[in-house]
Amino acid sequence: MSMLRALALSFLAACTGGGAEAPREIVVGQYGSLTGTAATFGISTQEGIEIATTEQNAKGGIAGVKIRMVVEDDQSKHEEAATAVSKILSTDHPVAVLGEVSSSRSLAAAPLLQKAGVPMISPSSTSEKVTLVGDHIFRVCFIDPFQGQVIADFAYNDKQIRKAAILKDVKNDYSVGLAQVFTKHFTGFGGTITGEEAYGEGDFDFKAQLTSIIAGQPEALILTGYYTEVGLIARQARELGFTGIFLGGDGWDSEKLVEQGKDAIIGAYYTNHYSVDDPSPAVQAFIQKYEAAYKKKPDGLAALGYDAAKILYLAMEEVAADPKMAEAFADRSTVPATEGSRKAARTALRDRLARIENFAGVTGSITIDKDRNAVKPAVVVEVTAQGPKYVATKAPLGAAPAAPAPGPEGEPVAAPPVEGGVPAPAPPQ
Amino acid sequence: MTQFVQQLVNGLSLGAIYALVALGYTMVYGTLQFINFAHSEVFMAGAFAAMVVAVHAGVAENPTWAGVALVAVAAMLFSMVLAIVVERVAYRPMRKSSRLNVLITAIGVSIFLQNVALVSFGTVLPFPEIVPRTAWELGGVRVSLNNVLILGVTLALMVALTYVVERTKIGLAMRAVSHSRDTAALMGIPVDRVIVATFAVGSLLAGAAAFLFCIENPRVDPAMGANIGLKAFVAAVVGGIGSIPGAVVGAIVLGLAETMVSGYFTSTWRDAIAFLLLIVVLLYKPSGLFGRHQMEKV
Numbered sequence: 001m002s003m004l005r006a007l008a009l010s011f012l013a014a015c016t017g018g019g020a021e022a023p024r025e026i027v028v029g030q031y032g033s034l035t036g037t038a039a040t041f042g043i044s045t046q047e048g049i050e051i052a053t054t055e056q057n058a059k060g061g062i063a064g065v066k067i068r069m070v071v072e073d074d075q076s077k078h079e080e081a082a083t084a085v086s087k088i089l090s091t092d093h094p095v096a097v098l099g100e101v102s103s104s105r106s107l108a109a110a111p112l113l114q115k116a117g118v119p120m121i122s123p124s125s126t127s128e129k130v131t132l133v134g135d136h137i138f139r140v141c142f143i144d145p146f147q148g149q150v151i152a153d154f155a156y157n158d159k160q161i162r163k164a165a166i167l168k169d170v171k172n173d174y175s176v177g178l179a180q181v182f183t184k185h186f187t188g189f190g191g192t193i194t195g196e197e198a199y200g201e202g203d204f205d206f207k208a209q210l211t212s213i214i215a216g217q218p219e220a221l222i223l224t225g226y227y228t229e230v231g232l233i234a235r236q237a238r239e240l241g242f243t244g245i246f247l248g249g250d251g252w253d254s255e256k257l258v259e260q261g262k263d264a265i266i267g268a269y270y271t272n273h274y275s276v277d278d279p280s281p282a283v284q285a286f287i288q289k290y291e292a293a294y295k296k297k298p299d300g301l302a303a304l305g306y307d308a309a310k311i312l313y314l315a316m317e318e319v320a321a322d323p324k325m326a327e328a329f330a331d332r333s334t335v336p337a338t339e340g341s342r343k344a345a346r347t348a349l350r351d352r353l354a355r356i357e358n359f360a361g362v363t364g365s366i367t368i369d370k371d372r373n374a375v376k377p378a379v380v381v382e383v384t385a386q387g388p389k390y391v392a393t394k395a396p397l398g399a400a401p402a403a404p405a406p407g408p409e410g411e412p413v414a415a416p417p418v419e420g421g422v423p424a425p426a427p428p429q
Numbered sequence: 430m431t432q433f434v435q436q437l438v439n440g441l442s443l444g445a446i447y448a449l450v451a452l453g454y455t456m457v458y459g460t461l462q463f464i465n466f467a468h469s470e471v472f473m474a475g476a477f478a479a480m481v482v483a484v485h486a487g488v489a490e491n492p493t494w495a496g497v498a499l500v501a502v503a504a505m506l507f508s509m510v511l512a513i514v515v516e517r518v519a520y521r522p523m524r525k526s527s528r529l530n531v532l533i534t535a536i537g538v539s540i541f542l543q544n545v546a547l548v549s550f551g552t553v554l555p556f557p558e559i560v561p562r563t564a565w566e567l568g569g570v571r572v573s574l575n576n577v578l579i580l581g582v583t584l585a586l587m588v589a590l591t592y593v594v595e596r597t598k599i600g601l602a603m604r605a606v607s608h609s610r611d612t613a614a615l616m617g618i619p620v621d622r623v624i625v626a627t628f629a630v631g632s633l634l635a636g637a638a639a640f641l642f643c644i645e646n647p648r649v650d651p652a653m654g655a656n657i658g659l660k661a662f663v664a665a666v667v668g669g670i671g672s673i674p675g676a677v678v679g680a681i682v683l684g685l686a687e688t689m690v691s692g693y694f695t696s697t698w699r700d701a702i703a704f705l706l707l708i709v710v711l712l713y714k715p716s717g718l719f720g721r722h723q724m725e726k727v
Contacts, residue, residue: 037650039552075547170697197696202656204646207439208691208699215432228553232646239564239573240435259555260648 024330025068026061028053028312029094029118031084031109032101036076037202037228040254041101041301045123046071047294048305049098051286056313063317063326070094074105081105085112093332093342094118095316096349098308101301102226103127103174110137117343119350121312123304124273126250127173131372138353138372140308140361141273142396144174147249148181150271150378150394155220155247156189158380158392159269164247165195165218167209167233169225172201178224178249194218199229206233210240219244226251231260238264245269253300258383268383273300273363275379275390286362297387300363307361314359315352319345431569436692437685442576442645444684445583449638450661451668451676452590453631459607459671460627461520463528466535469658470542471512471632475639476649477546478507480556489557497559501582501640508636511542512628521621539654546651556647575645586637587677590630594673599626607671660687663703667710669720678718682706 030049032042049069057066070092072084081100088094089112096119100106106125113120114134122130122139126147131137155161164186169175183193194216197209210233213221221237223230223246234246246268253272257265276287276297286306290298298306320326328345331338356368364376375396381388450472457465482503483489488496519538523531564573594600602623605613614620642657643649660683668679683703690702710718 035547035551037553037652197691198699199696200700202650202652204642204653204656205439205443205687207443208436208688209696211432211435211439212692232648235562235647239562239571241564241566241571256553256555262558 024065025332026065026316026329027068027070027092027094027332029070029072029085029088029092029097029099031072031074031081031088031097031099031105033076033105034071034073036074038076038102038226040227040256040299041124042073042076044254044299044301045099045101045305047290048123048298048302048307049309051289051293052306052309052313056309062313062329063320063323065326065330067313074100076102076105078104078108081108082112085109089113089116089118095329095346096121096312098123098305098312100125102172103130103177104172106130106137107133107173110134113137117346119312119346119353121308121353123308124250124301125174127177129173129177135354135372136350138368140311140366140374141250141304141363142376142378143373144177144249145181146396147271147378148178149185150380151178151222151247151249152182152185152189152191153394154269154271154380154392155222156186156191159220159245161191161220161245163192163194163216163218164220164222165197165213165216166193166222166224167197167199167206167213168223169201169229170198172225174249174251175224175226179222182222182224199225199233201225201229203229204232206236207240210237210242213237214240214242221246223248224251227254227257227260231257231262231265234261234264234268250300252383253388255296255299255387258385261383265383266385269380269391270383270388271378271394272381272388273376273378274303275381275388277390278379282360283362303362307359307363307366310361311353311356311359311366315349315356319348319352322348432692434568434570436688438570438572438576439692440685440688441681442579442684443688444664444681445579446638446642446645446657447661447664447684448677448680449583449586449634449641450657451665451680452673453635454662454665455668455670455673455676456603456627456631458665459673460603460610460624461531463531464535464662464670465520465628465631466532466658467515467519467538467542468512468631468635469654469661470539470546471508471515471654472635472639472642472657473546473649473651473654474511474542475504475508475632475636476556476643476653477550478636479504479640479643480554480649483557483559488559492557492559492561500559501637504640504643505633505636508632508639509629512632512635513625516625516628543651543654550649550651553648553650556643556649558647560644575641579641579645582637582641586634590634590673593630599623603627660703663707667707667717669714669717672717672719675717675719682718 032045033039034042053067053069061067070088072088074080074084097113098121101124103125106122107130110120110133114136119136124141126141126144128143131139166179168179195213197213199206223233230252248270250272252270320329325345325348328341331342359366366374366376369375377396378394380392382391453468479500483500488500515538519534523534564571602618605618606620606623610620664680664683665676668675686706687699687703691699
């Protein structure tokens with residue numbers, strides 16, 4: 001029966017292809033913010049994924065079938081994310097879907113994928129809520145409870161900050177969550193939060209909030225939003241006379257940060273997934289490939305996009321070792337008779353993804369835990385005019401303090417964690 | 430006390446930019462009785478024009494006051510030309526249709542222009558620093574050069590607008606058309622030309638607002654019009670739509686309210702309070718603070 005079906009399918013495929021080459025392909029979907037306010041997030045991720053896909057296809061794809069990536073743009077809008085994914089699901093019948101960077105947009109689309117039984121891997125949505133949507137939703141980055149702890153730890157222990165204020169984006173799940181976790185850990189260490197204010201994505205005037213924050217005389221200002229507003233906030237804060245340091249999360253990771261923040265943002269620190277200064281061969285090899293393809297240094301999102309795609313392809317390869325599964329991956333017909341086998345293949349893929357352990361990614365060793373989150377270290381980097389500079393590595397929750405990721409010892413740009421090269425614009429009093 | 434004065438300075442600068450945009454809404458409403466929802470995109474287009482000129486005319490590398498003025502004029506002229514084209518292509522053919530049709534057309538034009546910008550520029554772009562970001566400390570209050578420019582340019586444009594509307598022939602014609610379009614036509618006033626002039630003046634102000642906005646918040650974004658357009662529209666309605674002083678007062682009130690709410694209450698409630706203000710004003714004074722009470726003629 002399955003022989004017959006395979007025969008019939010290959011016959012059909014040969015007919016519709018009309019050429020010498022069989023048009024069999026495995027479709028993987030991807031949605032991201034390729035245009036709009038957070039465009040660098042989507043573009044970097046897409047470029048990282050593209051490199052992984054090209055590599056995989058050069059190796060012969062999955063069980064001899066080439067991968068075709070279907071990319072949909074969500075214009076950096078939450079509502080468009082759901083639309084983009086619906087479109088991918090209904091027209092392209094993907095085996096799995098990669099995306100999004102923003103937690104809010106991942107949350108908008110994840111329920112659709114969970115319902116359709118299509119595994120989704122988010123490269124870089126760090127809000128805890130994302131993978132709680134269901135057992136088909138994975139991620140390859142650390143989560144905010146960890147990231148918030150790292151920022152608090154770095155501020156309190158490395159930078160000796162005792163009074164901090166927070167300015168968060170209330171329209172962004174990631175930003176709100178990160179602010180909460182930071183507060184919990186920072187006050188846990190014994191620090192004081194002198195003020196917590198909010199803005200909405202797309203706002204342009206932060207002076208009212210900043211004026212009241214500065215009145216509380218904090219030594220550091222924690223900006224948990226995206227680079228899209230952080231640059232402006234930093235400039236307005238300096239203009240109003242703020243002399244402390246700025247700290248933030250991986251939402252800052254974009255070349256646009258310094259473009260918009262200019263001098264005001266230089267000397268600020270943020271947590272990230274990897275550092276380009278990391279001398280490990282996996283990192284340097286990726287940087288080389290990326291630079292050859294795109295003529296610029298990859299940011300953390302590109303690295304995560306690459307890792308997400310790599311993990312997906314690894315899992316697909318293993319599942320496709322079973323020829324029946326390989327057949328189901330390449331089957332894009334909507335014939336109800338084949339629905340069962342395709343579903344089985346996706347379930348097998350999901351199960352394989354859930355068992356990923358010690359995957360040597362560019363962004364560190366990745367193990368998927370029972371909540372489908374990646375357990376891995378974070379790095380703290382400093383914003384300089386030449387790009388982000390490595391400062392420290394912080395181990396994952398529950399792990400030994402010795403960081404598993406190699407530190408860039410001996411690198412000319414590396415500096416000991418505390419006495420970072422360029423001092424903050426003005427030392428806190 | 431210094432914090433209060435600082436918030437006052439912040440609020441006035443914000444209100445001034447709202448005011449320049451609000452005037453465009455109110456003037457078009459005054460003559461055509463419809464809300465020109467594409468006005469926010471005229472503002473956005475002005476910002477992109479300013480950015481393009483600043484980058485490509487060499488003002489970014491070598492900022493001089495003449496260069497800054499060139500950027501400002503480019504923003505104003507581009508906004509004006511765009512608004513005139515929109516009026517000619519999209520609104521004039523609809524002149525005899527019901528007001529609802531024109532309103533929907535305006536929304537369509539707005540979405541169209543926003544997407545043209547999205548396709549051509551793709552994303553948020555930085556606006557070059559052409560005005561030095563200096564600030565002075567006056568008794569604990571920090572006043573920046575931008576604050577001074579924003580308030581100064583706005584004030585100058587208000588004086589010029591008042592002069593045009595109150596003292597010139599075209600201003601008289603505008604007021605006549607706003608009073609009754611049909612009567613004005615019967616009296617030999619070229620109504621179409623007056624309407625074009627109204628769009629031109631309103632969009633010149635929006636272009637100026639875009640320039641001031643960009644020097645203070647150095648980035649341009651295809652969606653930047655939506656937020657400020659909505660606030661300016663609210664300001665125009667609070668002040669009494671159709672009334673020029675009303676738009677200015679409404680905008681200043683809104684700017685101050687937003688700032689004070691964020692500064693003294695909680696910034697999470699900033700927009701909620703701003704719109705609550707709108708509801709309260711409309712409950713007690715349905716035609717707005719300065720609005721004329723109009724009887725529906727039967």
